[in-house]
Structure formats: C-alpha cells, structure tokens
Amino acid sequence: MPQDSRIPPETSQFVSAASLRVRLDWFNKLRWIAAGAVVAAILVVGVVGGYPLPVVPMSVATVVLLLLNVFYVWRNRRIPPENVGTELRLVKLQMAGDLLVLTKLVNLTGGVENPLLFIYVLHVVIASLLFKGRDIFAVAWFAILLFTGTVALEFFEVVPHHHLLSASDMTHELPYILTTLASFWLVLLASAWMGATIMDHNRSIKDELVARQQELIKADQAKTDFFRFVTHEVKSPVSTAQSAVETALELGGSSMDPSSVDLLSRAVGRLEQATDMVKDLADLTRGGILTRDALRPVDVREMVGLAVEHQRELAERREQTIDFALPETPVVMTTSRSMVEKIAANLVSNAVRYNRKGGTVTVVLEDREDRVVLIVRDEGIGIDPADQERIFDEFYRAPAAQKLTNLGTGLGLPIVRRFVTNLRGTIQVTSGPDEGAEFRVVLPRQTPPLGDEPGADGSTTS
Amino acid sequence: MAEAKILVIDDDIDLVEIIRLTLENVGYAVIDAQSGERGLEKARGEGPDLILLDVMMGSVDEGFQVAYQLRGDAATKEIPILMLTAVGDQTGFDFDPAKDQEFLPVDEFLEKPISPRKLVDMVRKHLPTTI
The missing domain is CATH 1.10.287 (Helix Hairpins)
Incomplete structure (x- = not known):
C-alpha cells in the first residue's frame, strides 16, 4: 500500500465537487440524447407519420433545451469545479429547467394521455443518485406539482389541450385522469422513498469503509514508524x-x-x-523516495541481470541452472532503480535458496507496451496455498521454508510486495507444495511520482 | 619512516576503540574526534594522512557537511576521506554510484559493520603512496 495514499475528507458524506462535475458532464450527454429523441419524434411522427403534432412549439421547447445544454457544457469546460455547494445548486437548477421543458413537451403531446410521463420517474432516480433524502422528495414533489398542475389547467381549459395522435378526447374523463394522477403520485413518491433509503444506506456503508480504510492506513503507518524506530x-x-x-x-x-x-x-x-x-x-x-528525482529511465535488463549474476555462485554450488535469456533490445522504464534492483534480487535469491538440488530457476523478462513483466520460477519446495497470502507478511516464514534453513529474515517478500506496490505494480504467486513456485511481477513502464496518482481527489466516473 | 596518522571522526566511542586497535595493530597512529566540529579542528591542527568519517553523527548528514568543509579548506582538501555509512543507509539513498561518486566529496564509502581486514585494506589503498 502506498504509504501516503490519502482519502480526501470530502469523499465521505458523500460527493466531491470533482465527482459531481463528472456526473454533470454525463447528464449533459443525456440531455443531447433527449433533445435528439424529441427531434426524431417530431420528424417520424409529425412529418413522416403525418399526425397533427404542434411542430412549432415543440421545436421551440427543444431549441430552448439545446441552448441550455450548450450553456451547461460551456460552463463545465470553462470553470473548474471548486465547491460542492455551488455544483449541487447548479444540478438542482438544471434539473428544475429540465422538468419545466419536459412538462411543456408533455403538455404539447397529449398531457395526461401521454405515457411518456414516466420520464418524470427518471428524474427522481437521477435525483436520488445525487442528493440526500429531503432534496430527492423536493424533486419528486416539484415534478408532481408540474404534471398535476398541467393536467388541471388543461382540464379547466386554462391552457389548450393537444391530443395524442388520435382525436379521442380523454382530457375530461375524470376517472381516467384521477387514476393516472394517483399512479403518478404513487410511483414518484415511492421512487423517491426507495432511492433515498437505498442511497442513504449505501452512503453510510461507504463512509464506514472510508473510515476503516483510514484506520488501516494509520495502523500500517504506525507499524512502519515502529519498525523504523x-x-x-x-x-x-x-x-x-x-x-x-x-x-x-x-x-x-x-x-x-x-x-x-x-x-x-x-x-x-x-x-x-x-x-x-x-x-x-x-x-x-524507507519511504518518500518516489519523488520525481528518484524516478529515472533505466534499462531493467541490467538490474535483473545483476540479480542473476549475484546468485550464480550459490546456484552452481547447489548444482542448479539459472535459465535467463536477456531480451535483445533495452527494456527501458521510468522507475526507481534501487527498488527494481531489490525486487529482482530478492525473488532470484529466494528461487535459488528454496529450489531443489539440481533444479532450474527460470527468469523471464517480458517487454509489453505499457508495462514490464518479470517472472521468476523455481522447482523447489513450493508454497502451500494456505501460506500464499501470509508469505508477504513481515517476519512470517512458511513452515517448509523454516525446515529448510533457519537463516532468512522473513522480510524478503514483504519488501518485494511493498516496493511493487510503491511502483504501482502487482505481484502474483502460483505454487503448491513440492511443485516449485512462480512469482509474477507486473510493473508499469512509467511510475507516476507520489501525489500524481489518478483518482487522488476521490472522483469516480460512475 | 614516520608512521601514517589516521583521524577517526565518529561519535561511537566503542567503534573508535575497535578501529584504533585494528589500525595500531598494523602500525598506524590513530587520533580521534567525537564530533564534526572537533574533527575539523584536528584535521587542520594535526595534519592526518587519512580521515575515517562517520556519515551520521549529530544529524543525518553531519558527515557530509564535514566532508564538504574539509574539501573546501586548502589545508585539508588533499586528505583522503573514507566515509563510514550506517548499515542499511546506503541502499536508502537511491544512489547511482557511477554518477554520484563524482559530486560526493569522499574517496570511498564503507558500509558498517566493516571487518578489520577490509578496513586495513581500504586504508592502505587510499593512503598517499609517499608515506
């Protein structure tokens, strides 16, 4: 675990300005799609289908929506997200605007007759992803007010009613209107309630996880400090x-x-x-050396070659072969030389120490596009599956390894794992008792300096 | 022939004693200083032929500062310096030996614990040949 991975305080409870902005961008895309759908509907139903749609007012509403969206997109590009409060207020305003345009479009396309009224539900769902309890209900009530108001105004003929497709007139069938409105209220309020409950629950779980993780990071830091002392x-x-x-x-x-x-x-x-x-x-x-200065371009072949050379003598004494073919072209990485050196040295030295007499140690260095893979394989005592996680714990030595030699600090693999993690890589072990062991380290070709890690602001794209 | 005089600058009096026994045993004279400041005085006043300098005394890099001052002083800049580093330190610096030796003003790094034989070898290697 990187020693100073930080969880920004605002990740908790529940969003940051940056993550809200990511969602706002996403809603802007949805708004393009919605406007496109209305245009398509006007063309297909009104122009091609020949139904009597109020094309002009519908187009005006759509243009209003498009202009609003142009402004939203422009704003998101120009002004960096700073403050959660500002971003939240903006989402609410945008949502109110969307609901107004939607209500006008519903009014133009049949009012209570238009089953597309379910689109209001979508807004309540979106609101529950963004807001907390009371605000979700506010959105639901606002939608209810707009829709019910429109239906009432049409019923009392204050605003004109546009029929949906056919000329049948349901505007004055009171039982139909009341049933529709009742289901509308029920669905919207139930969605708001469920959304609020589920999201509150999720957020409390997330808060708890964040708190736990912070405790773990602190405990890990305390342990490191103690070791250092x-x-x-x-x-x-x-x-x-x-x-x-x-x-x-x-x-x-x-x-x-x-x-x-x-x-x-x-x-x-x-x-x-x-x-x-x-x-x-x-x-x-040792920590804090992953500064920009400590990360230099190096040819990893040198370090792995050195690790192999250092073990040749011991390997020969044990009648072992080290099978290692250098790649012909340089394998250049921007990384910490001393950490990669140590990773390779510890893995190769372990492989020789725990290999069987006369066995082969295979060292493979693979040059992939954005990463470099180091595989070290032996044919020795292997690692029991039950021990495979614990071998990375400080001072733990598997019973089979202890039996083989009482030298060994129990720190070789913990160091490897810590360095691999520091370099933002991964390590995997494949083994079984007496089946040998294979360690596979994948390192990114470019290790970002500390503080440059992506997602440091807690932003998510979902 | 005058015997070569070695100045040991280290605040670990036990280690100074060990080094003294080792070097006197092969015929060198040993003087010592237990702080960087005293070490600089003795380097200037007593004209040692070689200096063994501990990297970490009062502060993490006191030894380096002493080395820079020795190199900056006309009276001491020619004296070979062997720097004693604590165990585990040298790996912590992310050295590029080929490059870094040039700007670090010492002739050799010796990682503790240093064996008596290696110490004598290194002192012999770096002592000016006129002695």
Whole structure:
C-alpha cells in the first residue's frame, strides 16, 4: 500500500465537487440524447407519420433545451469545479429547467394521455443518485406539482389541450385522469422513498469503509514508524558488536583456545544475521523516495541481470541452472532503480535458496507496451496455498521454508510486495507444495511520482 | 619512516576503540574526534594522512557537511576521506554510484559493520603512496 495514499475528507458524506462535475458532464450527454429523441419524434411522427403534432412549439421547447445544454457544457469546460455547494445548486437548477421543458413537451403531446410521463420517474432516480433524502422528495414533489398542475389547467381549459395522435378526447374523463394522477403520485413518491433509503444506506456503508480504510492506513503507518524506530536504535549496537567480535578474533584469535574461537565465530554468524535483518528492515521502512528525482529511465535488463549474476555462485554450488535469456533490445522504464534492483534480487535469491538440488530457476523478462513483466520460477519446495497470502507478511516464514534453513529474515517478500506496490505494480504467486513456485511481477513502464496518482481527489466516473 | 596518522571522526566511542586497535595493530597512529566540529579542528591542527568519517553523527548528514568543509579548506582538501555509512543507509539513498561518486566529496564509502581486514585494506589503498 502506498504509504501516503490519502482519502480526501470530502469523499465521505458523500460527493466531491470533482465527482459531481463528472456526473454533470454525463447528464449533459443525456440531455443531447433527449433533445435528439424529441427531434426524431417530431420528424417520424409529425412529418413522416403525418399526425397533427404542434411542430412549432415543440421545436421551440427543444431549441430552448439545446441552448441550455450548450450553456451547461460551456460552463463545465470553462470553470473548474471548486465547491460542492455551488455544483449541487447548479444540478438542482438544471434539473428544475429540465422538468419545466419536459412538462411543456408533455403538455404539447397529449398531457395526461401521454405515457411518456414516466420520464418524470427518471428524474427522481437521477435525483436520488445525487442528493440526500429531503432534496430527492423536493424533486419528486416539484415534478408532481408540474404534471398535476398541467393536467388541471388543461382540464379547466386554462391552457389548450393537444391530443395524442388520435382525436379521442380523454382530457375530461375524470376517472381516467384521477387514476393516472394517483399512479403518478404513487410511483414518484415511492421512487423517491426507495432511492433515498437505498442511497442513504449505501452512503453510510461507504463512509464506514472510508473510515476503516483510514484506520488501516494509520495502523500500517504506525507499524512502519515502529519498525523504523527499532531499526534506527538497533543498527549501531549490532554493527559495532559485530566489528568488536571480528576485531577480537582478528587480533587475539591465535592466542585463544579453539572452542572460544568457535564460539566467537558463531557469534559473528548470528550478528551477521541480525545485520541482514536490520538491512531488510531499513529497506522495508524507507519511504518518500518516489519523488520525481528518484524516478529515472533505466534499462531493467541490467538490474535483473545483476540479480542473476549475484546468485550464480550459490546456484552452481547447489548444482542448479539459472535459465535467463536477456531480451535483445533495452527494456527501458521510468522507475526507481534501487527498488527494481531489490525486487529482482530478492525473488532470484529466494528461487535459488528454496529450489531443489539440481533444479532450474527460470527468469523471464517480458517487454509489453505499457508495462514490464518479470517472472521468476523455481522447482523447489513450493508454497502451500494456505501460506500464499501470509508469505508477504513481515517476519512470517512458511513452515517448509523454516525446515529448510533457519537463516532468512522473513522480510524478503514483504519488501518485494511493498516496493511493487510503491511502483504501482502487482505481484502474483502460483505454487503448491513440492511443485516449485512462480512469482509474477507486473510493473508499469512509467511510475507516476507520489501525489500524481489518478483518482487522488476521490472522483469516480460512475 | 614516520608512521601514517589516521583521524577517526565518529561519535561511537566503542567503534573508535575497535578501529584504533585494528589500525595500531598494523602500525598506524590513530587520533580521534567525537564530533564534526572537533574533527575539523584536528584535521587542520594535526595534519592526518587519512580521515575515517562517520556519515551520521549529530544529524543525518553531519558527515557530509564535514566532508564538504574539509574539501573546501586548502589545508585539508588533499586528505583522503573514507566515509563510514550506517548499515542499511546506503541502499536508502537511491544512489547511482557511477554518477554520484563524482559530486560526493569522499574517496570511498564503507558500509558498517566493516571487518578489520577490509578496513586495513581500504586504508592502505587510499593512503598517499609517499608515506
């Protein structure tokens, strides 16, 4: 997990200005489609079908809608989203305008006779995606007011009634009107209620998830800080102790009895182990180096080649073969050299250490368009499926690995995973007991510097 | 022949003692300083033939600052400097050794824990040949 992935406070409760803007853009597209549909209806029904549509007033309403949309699109392009409140007010205004135009069009195309009145429901659904409880009902009531008002005005002949397609006159059939209005009210209010309930529930779940994630990030940071502190405090005593014992052996070893020399040599071995642990912890806890300066174009073949070369001697002693063919052309990435180096070194060294005697270690470097794939495969003891997630936990060593050697810090794979995550890559392991193991690391060709990650403002496109 | 004089600048008195024993054992004279400031004084006053400098004393980069000052002073700029880095530090800098050695004003980095044999080898390698 990147160490300073941030969740913007406004993601919670529930939208940011930027994410609202994404939705506004989406509604602008819907509005083009709606206007296009009306134009198509005028052409197909009125002109081709020959039904007596009020073409001129309908066209005027459509043009009004189109002009409004041109203005909305222009505004979204020109003015960056800043404030959730402003954006929300704007959505409400736009929605009111849409409902007015819709009501005029319904009035022109049969009023209560027009089944397209269900389009009002769409607006309530959209409102429940954007607003909280009371505002959703406000939209529903506004739609009810507009539609019921239109029907009433037509009924009392205050505004003219346009028949839908046929000349049949349902404007004055009171039972029909009342049934239609009752279902209209029911559907709109029920949609508003359901929308509000479901979305409130979703938002509370989302808030909870965000809060949990923040806690996890904090806990992870605290752990890293603790490791860093311990590493810092332990490294000097450990390395001075190792130097002291080595010096004592060097200067006075010849006059000591052999069993003392043996004991001190063992002490050096154990101190070396502690030093390895300190080195690994230092790797694990270093952060904040993914600045623009630390990311340079490098040819990854060098780093992987180096990792392989460093293990050749041990591999030969164990009668193993390392099968590694360098790609012929440079594999250039903009990334952290030291992190990629460490990832390759740890994976290849693990593969040799846990391989069977006489086995083969296969290292493959694949150059894909926007990413680079490193595969390291061995034929050794393998990893039990139950251990496959835990091997990336700090200090965890699988029982089979412990049995094989008591050296090893339990930090190699955690470092690999942390670095891969820092570089915005992924790592996968495929293995089974005694089936060998395959580690597959996919890294992006360009690692963005910290702070440039997409979606940092919490925006979503859905 | 005068024996070569090595100045050890490090605030870890145990490590200074270890280095002293190792180097005196092969015939060098060792003087020491436990802070960057004292180290600069002794470098100027006592004219050592080589300086072993700890990278991290009071602050993270005190050693680097001392190295820059030594290189900036006509009296000390020719003295070879071997910089002792703490374990795990060197990997943390994202070094490009080929490039970075040029602008870091030291002759060699030695990562702790440094074995007595390697220390003696490195001191021999960097001591001016006239001694």
